[in-house]
Amino acid sequence: MSRVLVVEDESHLAEGLRFNLEAEGYQVETVDTGEAALERLNVEPAFDVLILDVMLPGKDGFGVMTEMRQSGFLVPTLMLTARGHSDDVLRGFEAGADDYLTKPFDLAILIARIGGLLRRRNWLQPPAPRKPDDVFTFGVDHDKWVNFDSLELWVRNQVFRLTLMEANLLRFMIEHEGKPVSRKNMLQKVWSLQEDTDTRPIDNFIVRLRRYLEDDPKTPKHLITVRGVGYQFVATPA
Ligand code: CA
Numbered sequence: 286m287s288r289v290l291v292v293e294d295e296s297h298l299a300e301g302l303r304f305n306l307e308a309e310g311y312q313v314e315t316v317d318t319g320e321a322a323l324e325r326l327n328v329e330p331a332f333d334v335l336i337l338d339v340m341l342p343g344k345d346g347f348g349v350m351t352e353m354r355q356s357g358f359l360v361p362t363l364m365l366t367a368r369g370h371s372d373d374v375l376r377g378f379e380a381g382a383d384d385y386l387t388k389p390f391d392l393a394i395l396i397a398r399i400g401g402l403l404r405r406r407n408w409l410q411p412p413a414p415r416k417p418d419d420v421f422t423f424g425v426d427h428d429k430w431v432n433f434d435s436l437e438l439w440v441r442n443q444v445f446r447l448t449l450m451e452a453n454l455l456r457f458m459i460e461h462e463g464k465p466v467s468r469k470n471m472l473q474k475v476w477s478l479q480e481d482t483d484t485r486p487i488d489n490f491i492v493r494l495r496r497y498l499e500d501d502p503k504t505p506k507h508l509i510t511v512r513g514v515g516y517q518f519v520a521t522p523a
Contacts, residue, residue: 361384363383375476423521429441465511468484469484472484
């Protein structure tokens with residue numbers, strides 16, 4: 286039975302989620318503050334999915350998300366954001382969220398998204414020997430590769446776990462290998478956000494990816510800046 290932790294301070298919504306998720310066969314716990322969520326995550330057994338509201342008293346959803354990921358909790362997380370706050374969506378992904386829904390949401394969609402995140406949970410199991418099927422290799426010596434199934438980025442002997450959004454952005458850049466990609470384009474195609482959104486979080490994502498895959502993140506060779514446009518991925522730097 287999959288275990289879901291719901292972090293939501295509006296009790297009618299939290300109880301509604303519990304009722305409906307239990308009806309779907311999930312085991313559900315609810316907490317109403319970010320602090321309680323972080324405490325709860327430290328106690329076994331672990332949860333399979335987290336539903337995290339952004340607007341919480343005290344530590345908000347972004348703070349919880351950031352702290353969780355920094356502490357190494359990789360539990361797949363769906364954030365609940367307010368409608369019309371597309372900056373929040375980007376901020377959530379930046380903090381390490383895997384998916385989001387805007388309130389008010391359709392329950393059937395929420396349940397479908399949880400199913401999607403549970404499939405992701407299987408990717409987080411310790412790597413077992415298996416045939417990698419969605420792998421892209423790059424680097425002058427072909428010594429870097431990203432596995433889009435397991436969300437692992439291998440740089441020589443080092444492995445980095447990517448968040449779903451880091452992987453989606455990297456995939457998008459790889460698909461446009463050798464061509465400049467604008468921030469606006471990334472926002473629309475990777476995050477499904479329209480313009481009028483602050484594009485600076487994209488730069489933060491790029492900085493993070495560079496830290497993983499560049500030999501010297503200060504002089505990037507794979508994720509290069511195209512002044513006035515955005516970024517360009519180069520698989521085999523000259
Ligand atoms: Ca709330």
